[in-house]
Amino acid sequence: MYFDSFSEFLNMGGHGLYVWMAYGLSAVLLIINVVQPVMHKRQLIKEQMRKLRREQKTS
Amino acid sequence: MWKTFVAWFHRMGSPKWFYEISGRWIPWFAAAAVLLIAVGTVWGLAFAPADYQQGNSFRIIYIHVPAAILAQSIFFLMAIAGGIGLIWKMKVADMVAKSCAPFGATMTFIALFTGAIWGKPTWGAWWVWDARLTSMLILLFLYFGVIALQSAFDSKQSAARASAILSLVGIVNIPIIKYSVEWWNTLHQPATFKLTEKPAMPAEMWMPLLVMVVGFYCLFAVILMLRTRNEILEREKRTHWVQGLLSKES
Amino acid sequence: MMNDATPRLAQKKQHIIRREEGMQVSSWHAFTGTLKRDLLLVFRRRSDVVNPLLFFSIAVTLFPLGISPEPDFLAQIAAGVLWVSALLATLLSLDSLFQQDMADGSLEQLVISPHPLAVMVLAKVLVHWLVTGLPLTLLAPMLAVMMFLPEEGYSTLFLTLLLGTPTLSLVGAIGAALTVGLRRTGVLMTLLILPLYIPVLIFGTGAVVSAVNGMAVAGHLAIMGAMLMTALVMAPLAAGAALRISLNG
Numbered sequence: 205m206y207f208d209s210f211s212e213f214l215n216m217g218g219h220g221l222y223v224w225m226a227y228g229l230s231a232v233l234l235i236i237n238v239v240q241p242v243m244h245k246r247q248l249i250k251e252q253m254r255k256l257r258r259e260q261k262t263s
Numbered sequence: 264m265w266k267t268f269v270a271w272f273h274r275m276g277s278p279k280w281f282y283e284i285s286g287r288w289i290p291w292f293a294a295a296a297v298l299l300i301a302v303g304t305v306w307g308l309a310f311a312p313a314d315y316q317q318g319n320s321f322r323i324i325y326i327h328v329p330a331a332i333l334a335q336s337i338f339f340l341m342a343i344a345g346g347i348g349l350i351w352k353m354k355v356a357d358m359v360a361k362s363c364a365p366f367g368a369t370m371t372f373i374a375l376f377t378g379a380i381w382g383k384p385t386w387g388a389w390w391v392w393d394a395r396l397t398s399m400l401i402l403l404f405l406y407f408g409v410i411a412l413q414s415a416f417d418s419k420q421s422a423a424r425a426s427a428i429l430s431l432v433g434i435v436n437i438p439i440i441k442y443s444v445e446w447w448n449t450l451h452q453p454a455t456f457k458l459t460e461k462p463a464m465p466a467e468m469w470m471p472l473l474v475m476v477v478g479f480y481c482l483f484a485v486i487l488m489l490r491t492r493n494e495i496l497e498r499e500k501r502t503h504w505v506q507g508l509l510s511k512e513s
Numbered sequence: 514m515m516n517d518a519t520p521r522l523a524q525k526k527q528h529i530i531r532r533e534e535g536m537q538v539s540s541w542h543a544f545t546g547t548l549k550r551d552l553l554l555v556f557r558r559r560s561d562v563v564n565p566l567l568f569f570s571i572a573v574t575l576f577p578l579g580i581s582p583e584p585d586f587l588a589q590i591a592a593g594v595l596w597v598s599a600l601l602a603t604l605l606s607l608d609s610l611f612q613q614d615m616a617d618g619s620l621e622q623l624v625i626s627p628h629p630l631a632v633m634v635l636a637k638v639l640v641h642w643l644v645t646g647l648p649l650t651l652l653a654p655m656l657a658v659m660m661f662l663p664e665e666g667y668s669t670l671f672l673t674l675l676l677g678t679p680t681l682s683l684v685g686a687i688g689a690a691l692t693v694g695l696r697r698t699g700v701l702m703t704l705l706i707l708p709l710y711i712p713v714l715i716f717g718t719g720a721v722v723s724a725v726n727g728m729a730v731a732g733h734l735a736i737m738g739a740m741l742m743t744a745l746v747m748a749p750l751a752a753g754a755a756l757r758i759s760l761n762g
Contacts, residue, residue: 206309206310206311206312206313207309213308213309216318216319216320216322217313217318217319218318218319219318219319219320219384220319222320222323222380222381222383222384223308223319223320223322223323225380226323226326226327226376226377226380226381227304227308227323227326229373229376229377230326230330230373230376230377233369233372233373234369234482237365237366237369237486238482238485238486238489241486241489241490241493242489244493245489245492245493245496248493248496248497249496249509252496252500252505252509253509256506256509256510349754401708401711404704404707404708405708407704408704408705408708411701411704411705412691412692412701412705415692415695415697415701416694416695418761420761421694421758421759421761424758425691425755425758425759428687428691428751428754428755428758429687429691429705431751432687432709432751433708433709435743435747436708436709436712439712439740440708440711440712442712443711443712443715443716444711444715446715446719447715447719
């Protein structure tokens, strides 16, 4: 461990705001990039299932 | 060796095969990505020594550099996949090319944004018309162009081909742009700040960086496969195997 | 009946022969044919020549009004302002490159003709340059006077525009070809093309600035020439491929 205490770790030698802002925003963007295709797949399957059911009803 | 490669290449062209194999690969890549990025982040944030000049703000490097590397190699992959789709009319290649663009743009944006944040404590300004930052900004515009062109066409095939041409033109232009921007910057202001002109990093500094770069590549692989699978589901929804797959899921 | 039919048959045969000869017309003839046709069309629609020039003049006029009329200050930004305005004027004129031909169907004729499409695209780009790039280059020194560009910069400004505007027309043709089949093209084409114009802008402005500062400009001009040659070889091919895609979709 490079830092002596947890508060020092958060403070980052006075640069805490910059470091945590950079990491925080990147984490948010990465999570969005993972969640979006997963949600999109769910939506695609739901749509497709609805269409299938409708076709089965009419036939 | 060559024959097995060609056979693999041909099988890769089948959406069904890609869907099945990527389904098996995703968990492994996802686990590797989570593990590597977690280890790299903790290592880089808490254990790596601070830079003797920049202090702790240098820890931003552990996302800035992987994002910048990914931003460029994703554009490269997008152009190659687009070219393969254009020449051999391979559907999967088209879909891979399309799936590259959003994550590539995100990586470029992260590289720019973290660069700006890093610039504030280091250079005293959020934005500097540094050659590398500027060429990254132009790369972001190129990504936006490809995404905009993708969504402008009604036909998926035309969209894929048009953006393949645009990304190939972009790949030819990227070295020219980089060279000219670097040249322009040295003319206007002598290189006052250069990230590269630091003494070579000690191992305990670059090891976490390496871990992060590999982790980012794994994450990219996961997202690329997820997006490509969605494209396959959407475009092949009329086929028998997708319908069968759907009835199994419900 | 026979007397009547024979000459008609002969006529028909000759017609067919002539058509076959027509098929074998060389690429050079395809080039000059497209060139002549497009020049004639432009001659009939003279606003296509005048409008970009007007845009160029107005855009340049905005800078002294918007920033400062101070001669020393204008002299500093003159090269950049002239180049950026020339770039935007070229960009706005690109719509006319394929749009008209798309609307009247002659673009499809070009695409299905047996001649290499790149050659005919090159002819079209040449016409586009003759009616926009060349007039812009000729007009620029006059506007440079109004922008107080130092005297040492004039010849370089002229030369860089002479070398740079054909590159702009060539690269722009790719964007115009990619978007020709779409309904709303204006902003999209700007988004696609402007990033690709940046190297031309940097070297064009850089050369003029060096000339004003009394430095050598041969290096800049050589690089601009190299960019022109690269674009000359690759852009017509890329634009041709893009046209085929746009017409299919």
